[in-house]
Amino acid sequence: MKPYLKVIINKIKLTYIKVIKCKQLKLFGYQLFSYNSKLLFSKKSCVYLGDKIINDGRITIIVDDNAKLIIGNNVYFNENNMISVKSSVEIGDGCQFGPNVKIFDNNHMFTSNEGVLPLHKSSPIKIGKKCWISSDVIILKGVSIGDNCVIGAGCIIKDDIPSKSIVTLQNNLKIRHIEDKA
Secondary structure, eight states: OOHHHHHHHHHHHHHHIIIIIOTEEEEOSOEEOOTTOEEEEOTTOEEEEOSSEEEOSOEEEEEOTTOEEEEOSSOEEOTTEEEEESSEEEEOTTOEEOTTOEEESEEEEEETTTEEEEEEEEOOEEEOSSOEEOTTOEEOTTOEEOTTOEEOTTOEEOSOBOSSOEEOOOOOOOOOOOOOOO
16 A cells, blocks of 8 residues: 555545544554554543654554553554553663564453452553664553663563663474484
């Protein structure tokens, strides 16, 4: 799809969401979400979308009542990303997300007697400026990631990451020679 056509379609889609569903939707510049993106904003949510947000492929963004989502300028999302907000998620300017990144500021509550409940615990997530979040990363509630960080493929982030850090998963490959057995 041509970029200018995508901008027009997104303007129409986001204007509809603002008028009908989410009165506190603030748009700055243009956003290029793919046509099959799923944007579920509640009437009582606050959503701020910066200039030049680009998404290749599907993205799912869910922002519940009284929750806040802020996405800065020049942010890129690859294929199949998901953001679930029940409290607050803030993404700084210039961040890039690889495929299959998941951001959850919440998780289900559960008890030994009742199992998983429809209630959630949530804590804000803040991702600094100019971060690279690689493929298949999961960012969990209550995390703060500083500016200029690189999060390697497959990491599950459940603790704060200071600025100018590289985080990698330490799974070592074991390589052996194939031996013929008679």
